[in-house]
Amino acid sequence: MIQSEYEYRGLMASTWDLFRGDTSGWSDRSFFRDLIREYAEPVLDVGCGTGRHLLDYLSQGVDIDGVDVSPEMLALCRSKADAAGLSPTLYEQRMEELDVPRSYRVIMVPSSSFQLLTDQADAARAMLRFVAHLQSGGVLAMPLMELWWKEGQPTQSDWRLAGEAELPHSGGTARKWSRARFDPATQLEHTEDRYEVTRDGVVIAEELHSRSPATRSYTQREGVSLFKDAGLTDVQVYKGFTRETAVEGDSPFTVVGVRR
Secondary structure (H helix, E strand, C coil): CECCCCCCCHHHHHCHHHHHCCCCCCHHHHHHHHHHHHHCCCEEEECCCCCHHHHHHHHCCCCEEEEECCHHHHHHHHHHHHHHCCCCEEEECCHHHCCCCCCEEEEECCCCHHHHCCCHHHHHHHHHHHHHCEEEEEEEEEEECCCCCCCCCCCECCCEEEEEEECCCCCCEEEEEEEEEEECCCCEEEEEEEEEEEECCEEEEEEEEEEEEEEECCCHHHHHHHHHHCCCEEEEEEECCCCCECCCCCCCEEEEEECC
16 A cells, blocks of 8 residues: 555556546646736646646746646656756645745646645645735636535445556556545545556556545535635636636536735
């Protein structure tokens, strides 16, 4: 079992891009890019991981930095940057302890990464750290979602194959199985992810990652409260990654707020 102060490590980190596949057509890519055009630069990508947005925007000439808690994900990001001839500025920090030397016009927290902060006090601290690094008139944007459980349904899922892909250059196959349990009283999800790498039918690596709790569920009302409690104004909630106002039941939704 993998346990650490940071969650994205080992096979979870090394297979992250592999299981995601081609993300170039994902709708959040253009959503955040349009927000950057509207509010200008510089930009901070919080939870940048292996650089899905960071390296894309950097290659377009955007002034963007990245921060992530996982040194292994950041190492993968640097390796990809080197291959692309890019030189990103990256920081290894926790969201709730964010302390970097710049302020930003746009701070983005993609992929619902904020929901990894399962402690509400940590979440509130992170929001204040984001605001402290925003310039006046700058914008914070982050997608949130209500997790998979619905009232009346089972609170635990069965094991399922969540990913399978051929490893480049090695002739092996990586697989991921997942299951989750949701506690409606706390709004917390607990997860187990089992990773396996095989070559010629032989298991050559396997890991079990257990995260308890793993993520916190958010309603739209709770998302708005996070932003307003942190002092942000003109708070908007959008449907997915559109500029269409979200209605009840839309999930994921993206919350956007401005620092005075």
